Structure formats: C-alpha cells, structure tokens
Amino acid sequence: MQSTEIAIIGGGPAGMCAAQAAAEQGARVTLIDRGKQLGGQLVKQTHRFFGSEYEYAGIRGIHIANILEDAVRKLDNIEIKIDSTVLAIYGDGVITIEEGENYKKLTSKKTIISTGASEKMLVFTNNDLPGVYGAGAVQTLMNEHGVIPGENVLMIGAGNIGLIVSYQLIQAGVKVAAVIEAAPQFGGYHVHAAKIKRIGVPILTSHTIKEAIGKEFVEGAVICRLDANWKQIAGTEKKLDVDVICLAVGLSPLVELLWHAGCQMKYVPQPGGYVALRDRDLQTTVPGIYIAGDASGVEEASSAMIEGKIAGLSAAEALGYNKNASHMKAKYMEEINILRAGNVGKKVREGLKMLAV
Amino acid sequence: MLPKNDKAYVEMVKRLLPSLKRREKGPYAIFECFQEIPCNPCLTACRKGAVDIFIDINHLPIINYEKCNGCALCVIACPGLACFVIDETYTKTETSIKLPYELLPLPKAGQEVEALDRQGNVVGKAMVIRVQNHKKMDHTCIIAIAVLKEQSLVVRNIRY
Ligand SMILES: Cc1cc2nc3c(=O)[nH]c(=O)nc-3n(C[C@H](O)[C@H](O)[C@H](O)COP(=O)(O)OP(=O)(O)OC[C@H]3O[C@@H](n4cnc5c(N)ncnc54)[C@H](O)[C@@H]3O)c2cc1C
Numbered sequence: 313m314q315s316t317e318i319a320i321i322g323g324g325p326a327g328m329c330a331a332q333a334a335a336e337q338g339a340r341v342t343l344i345d346r347g348k349q350l351g352g353q354l355v356k357q358t359h360r361f362f363g364s365e366y367e368y369a370g371i372r373g374i375h376i377a378n379i380l381e382d383a384v385r386k387l388d389n390i391e392i393k394i395d396s397t398v399l400a401i402y403g404d405g406v407i408t409i410e411e412g413e414n415y416k417k418l419t420s421k422k423t424i425i426s427t428g429a430s431e432k433m434l435v436f437t438n439n440d441l442p443g444v445y446g447a448g449a450v451q452t453l454m455n456e457h458g459v460i461p462g463e464n465v466l467m468i469g470a471g472n473i474g475l476i477v478s479y480q481l482i483q484a485g486v487k488v489a490a491v492i493e494a495a496p497q498f499g500g501y502h503v504h505a506a507k508i509k510r511i512g513v514p515i516l517t518s519h520t521i522k523e524a525i526g527k528e529f530v531e532g533a534v535i536c537r538l539d540a541n542w543k544q545i546a547g548t549e550k551k552l553d554v555d556v557i558c559l560a561v562g563l564s565p566l567v568e569l570l571w572h573a574g575c576q577m578k579y580v581p582q583p584g585g586y587v588a589l590r591d592r593d594l595q596t597t598v599p600g601i602y603i604a605g606d607a608s609g610v611e612e613a614s615s616a617m618i619e620g621k622i623a624g625l626s627a628a629e630a631l632g633y634n635k636n637a638s639h640m641k642a643k644y645m646e647e648i649n650i651l652r653a654g655n656v657g658k659k660v661r662e663g664l665k666m667l668a669v
Numbered sequence: 670m671l672p673k674n675d676k677a678y679v680e681m682v683k684r685l686l687p688s689l690k691r692r693e694k695g696p697y698a699i700f701e702c703f704q705e706i707p708c709n710p711c712l713t714a715c716r717k718g719a720v721d722i723f724i725d726i727n728h729l730p731i732i733n734y735e736k737c738n739g740c741a742l743c744v745i746a747c748p749g750l751a752c753f754v755i756d757e758t759y760t761k762t763e764t765s766i767k768l769p770y771e772l773l774p775l776p777k778a779g780q781e782v783e784a785l786d787r788q789g790n791v792v793g794k795a796m797v798i799r800v801q802n803h804k805k806m807d808h809t810c811i812i813a814i815a816v817l818k819e820q821s822l823v824v825r826n827i828r829y
Contacts, residue, residue: 359748360710360746360747360748360809361748362706362707362708362710362748362749363707363708363748364707364708364709364726365709365710365712365713369708369709369710369748370710370713370714370746370747370748371807372807375807482772483771483772483773501704501706501749502703502704502749503701503702503704503706503747503748503749503750503751504749506701506749506750506751506787507749507750509787509788509789510785510786510787510788510789510825510826511772511785511789511826512785512788512789512790512828513789612707614707650707650724650725650726651707651726652707653725653726653727654705654706654707654725654726654727654728655704655705655727656704656705656706656707656727657707657727
C-alpha cells in the first residue's frame with residue numbers, strides 16, 4: 313500500500329493547478345490521471361481560449377496543457393501517475409487504482425476530486441448507428457489522432473462546444489452541413505457562432521433531430537422544427553445527406569467517486585446534474601475530500617484552474633502547511649467571483665447558492 | 670443577441686466606429702464583441718494601451734481611438750476572432766480590411782478571392798494585399814484584403 317499526503321484524482325487543468333498549489337505549500341502530492349498524458353480536455357482544444365489572462369486566455373488549449381504540465385513536473389514533491397484509473401474510494405479511505413496492468417492501493421490524508429465531466433446523450437431513432445459521435449470523441453479522433461470522423465457533419469447543439477467543434481471540423485477540411493439547436497436561441501458565445509456563420513454554416517435554432525438514416529452506418533439525418541413548447545412540428549422534416557451526426561448537448565459532472573466516498577449530493581440543473589455540496593474551501597461533506605473543476609459543476613477552464621488552486625491550498629493548509637496560503641486563497645476567491653460576476657456567470661451563481669454548506 | 674441579419678449587424682458595428690476625422694487618418698481596429706463574456710485578451714494584448722481598462726472581465730472592451738494605431742495585435746489575440754482592422758485610406762475607392770484567418774490553404778498576395786459577409790454569403794470580390802503568418806502568431810494569420818469602400822462594414826471573410 314502506498315501513501316501520500318494529498319491524492320488528486322484527475323489531471324486536467326483543475327487537478328494540475330491543485331497539485332501545483334498544494335506542492336508549493338510543501339505538501340506531498342500524488343496526481344492521478346487515467347489518460348496517457350496530463351491535460352484533460354485541454355489536449356483536444358486547438359482553439360485559443362477565452363477567459364482571463366491569468367489563466368492563459370488567448371493561448372490555445374493544447375499549449376495551456378503544456379504550460380501547466382511543465383509547472384507540475386518541476387516540483388519533485390508531486391508524483392504523477394498517468395494511465396491510472398481510480399476505481400473506488402473506500403470507507404476506510406483506501407483509493408484503488410488500475411495503474412497500467414496493475415491493481416494498486418493508495419491512502420491519502422486529503423483527496424481532491426477533479427475528474428471533469430462526461431457528455432450527455434440524446435434520444436432519437438437509430439442513435440446507435442456508427443457515425444453518431446459525441447463531440448469529445450470527434451475531438452479526440454481529429455485533434456489528438458489526426459483522423460477525420462467523416463466528410464459531412466450535422467452538429468447537434470449550439471452551445472460553445474458545438475460551435476467550437478464545428479469550427480475545428482471545418483479547419484480539418486470537413487464540411488459542416490448545419491448546427492441545429494432545440495432552444496429558440498443558441499447558448500454558445502456570439503463570437504464563436506459568428507466564426508462559423510461567416511464561413512457559411514447555418515445555425516438552425518428551434519430544430520431537433522428526428523432520426524438517423526442508414527443501415528450499417530449513418531447515411532443521413534432527418535431534422536425538423538420545434539414549436540414554442542419544444543414539440544416537433546409535423547411536415548417540417550428535412551433530410552440532410554450527412555455521414556456524421558455529432559452530439560454536443562451538454563455535460564454532466566463526473567461524480568461517481570464522490571457518491572462512492574459518501575459525499576452528500578444534490579441534483580442541481582445549472583452545474584449539469586448531481587453535484588456535491590461544498591464549503592468555501594471546496595471541501596465536501598466528507599471531511600478531507602475536496603472538489604475542483606468541472607466535477608464540481610460544469611464551467612470553464614479558467615474557473616477550473618482557480619478552483620484547483622483553492623482546493624489545493626485548502627487541503628495543504630488543513631495539513632498544516634502555510635506559506636501565505638490563506639492570503640492566496642482569498643485572492644483566488646476574489647478572482648473567481650469576478651469571473652462569475654457577469655451575465656453568463658448567472659447560471660453558475662444560481663447553482664452555487666444551492667450547493668453551499 | 671447576435672443580430673439576425675447582416676443589415677442589423679452593420680448598424681451595430683456602425684455605432685462602434687471612430688469619428689470621421691479619425692477614420693480619415695488611417696487604420697483603426699473595431700471589436701465586433703457585443704456580448705458580455707468573461708474574456709480579456711484584447712485588453713492585455715494591446716501595447717498601445719488603446720483598450721480602456723475594464724476591471725470586470727465581463728465588460729465589453731472599448732477602444733480609445735486616440736491611442737489605437739491599427740497595429741492588429743488584437744486581431745491575433747482575440748479568441749473570438751472578433752477584431753478587425755479597417756483602413757479607409759487604402760485607396761480612393763477601396764478600403765483595406767485585416768481579417769483573422771485560421772484555415773488552410775492560405776491565399777497569396779495578389780490573388781483575387783470571393784468576399785463574404787457575416788452570414789457567409791458571397792457579396793463580391795476582394796484582392797488579397799498581404800498575408801501575415803509568422804511563428805509568434807501561432808496559426809492565427811492576418812489576411813489584408815482590399816474591398817470596395819461601400820463594403821467596408823459588410824465583408825468579414827473570404828473564400829477561394
Ligand atoms: C470543445 C470545448 C471547448 C472549450 N473551450 C474552452 C475555452 O475556450 N475556455 C475555457 O475556459 N474553457 C473551455 N472549455 C472547457 C474546459 O476545457 C473545461 O472546463 C476544463 O477542461 C475542465 O477542467 P477539469 O480539470 O475540471 O476537467 P477535465 O479537463 O475534463 O479533466 C479531468 C481529468 O480527469 C481524468 N479522470 C476522470 N475520471 C478519472 C478516474 N476515475 N481516474 C483517473 N483519472 C480520471 C480524465 O482523464 C481527465 O484528464 C472547452 C471545453 C470543450 C469540450
């Protein structure tokens with residue numbers, strides 16, 4: 313059995329920032345990720361990030377991943393385990409890990425869960441045909457492995473992910489036939505919509521997919537209009553000759569480990585589903601278990617990084633390390649509040665109100 | 670809300686324009702950023718201090734046209750690709766527009782291309798004046814094009 317002071321599960325922006333913050337306080341950290349490399353969502357994001365300069369906005373996601381990883385690898389009190397999936401957190405605090413081919417156990421004094429989020433699915437006829445992808449899968453294929461998913465894509469969902477992945481598809485030379493969105497207005501940022509509009513991609517609001525067409529794989533899609541009550545309007549069906557249907561219909565926090573650890577959970581729509589109650593330090597109702605990033609509520613990389621720093625500092629502080637920790641934490645809290653202060657942060661603020669303990 | 674059609678869009682952009690006197694002086698930036706989102710690379714990228722400092726990261730950027738010299742650093746920095754540089758003094762009949770461009774292949778200087786509006790409709794022809802693409806720009810290229818004066822506020826993309 314191995315032991316560490318702070319175990320951090322998930323090496324995306326939240327986990328890496330948590331590791332750095334805690335290690336700089338002097339704590340011994342083990343950072344665990346199931347991927348082949350650190351970075352989480354960032355390794356697939358070839359676009360320049362919106363957000364704050366402090367969190368590297370204006371830089372492409374892939375480069376932000378490198379910057380954060382370099383910082384983490386410089387600290388020799390951080391042990392990094394990649395290709396390591398955390399399977400469970402048991403009542404006695406034992407964390408079990410599938411590390412490569414091996415089954416390992418780890419105990420920790422504090423644990424930060426920064427496992428990110430998972431994609432939501434959509435129900436429609438033939439949604440199990442090959443050629444129906446989640447946006448994350450399209451990004452992994454295209455941006456990590458250099459493989460295009462097909463020739464002509466129907467994108468479902470005009471939130472930021474749907475808009476950005478559409479843009480990345482076009483950059484990869486793939487045609488995007490249309491982006492459809494069930495809501496009467498698209499949810500993504502205007503500037504991201506404007507980018508694909510001026511290339512000529514139509515964004516059809518109040519539209520949904522009825523079915524995927526094809527026997528062995530996707531050969532087309534039928535879309536139709538929705539009325540004000542989100543009911544399909546008969547007679548408005550339209551067939552599109554696409555070979556890929558890409559779903560970008562939202563994310564839910566990845567919270568299995570939090571359930572397993574016994575954290576008090578609550579269903580709150582704004583952060584994307586079931587999430588853990590937390591205090592100001594981002595500690596859950598189970599003492600010693602902290603959360604950060606999309607796992608605490610789906611938001612953005614900027615906020616994931618700051619939450620990571622707050623959780624990392626809190627955990628280190630609780631272990632008695634204190635190099636100006638409370639002062640730094642106050643600064644980050646102020647920073648994250650500013651980030652969430654605007655119009656688009658409203659949803660986040662509403663959600664957080666329901667989750668405070 | 671994002672303007673529905675191009676006409677409404679152009680009207681919104683018109684309100685951003687500097688004074689006629691400033692426009693006659695040479696290149697200036699415009700930020701087609703109409704939604705408050707937590708984002709500030711335009712502010713931090715500008716070396717002339719021409720973006721009024723906004724403390725709340727959600728605020729819309731406002732350009733101080735006394736300071737903006739149309740250098741186009743913001744064009745590269747904006748993650749929304751929403752910054753453009755307009756030079757109405759390019760020739761008597763043409764305006765030059767600097768566009769952010771992230772697609773391949775890149776056009777060449779001297780090439781005639783189709784000019785597109787914000788909905789991707791072809792609205793005429795444009796001449797590529799210059800293509801800037803150096804390492805520091807990290808694949809966000811700047812394409813300078815010449816378009817007819819009356820299309821300065823309409824053309825925002827090219828195709829070829
Ligand atoms: C298309 C797209 C565009 C985006 N654009 C922007 C943008 O421009 N600006 C911005 O601020 N944000 C953007 N985001 C959002 C941003 O990427 C996420 O909010 C951010 O990555 C969340 O960070 P995280 O560390 O919480 O989670 P993630 O990045 O998802 O990382 C979680 C990590 O946990 C690991 N993990 C999960 N479960 C386990 C387990 N059981 N054991 C071990 N490891 C595990 C995963 O492998 C992963 O590496 C974008 C997202 C997408 C999908």
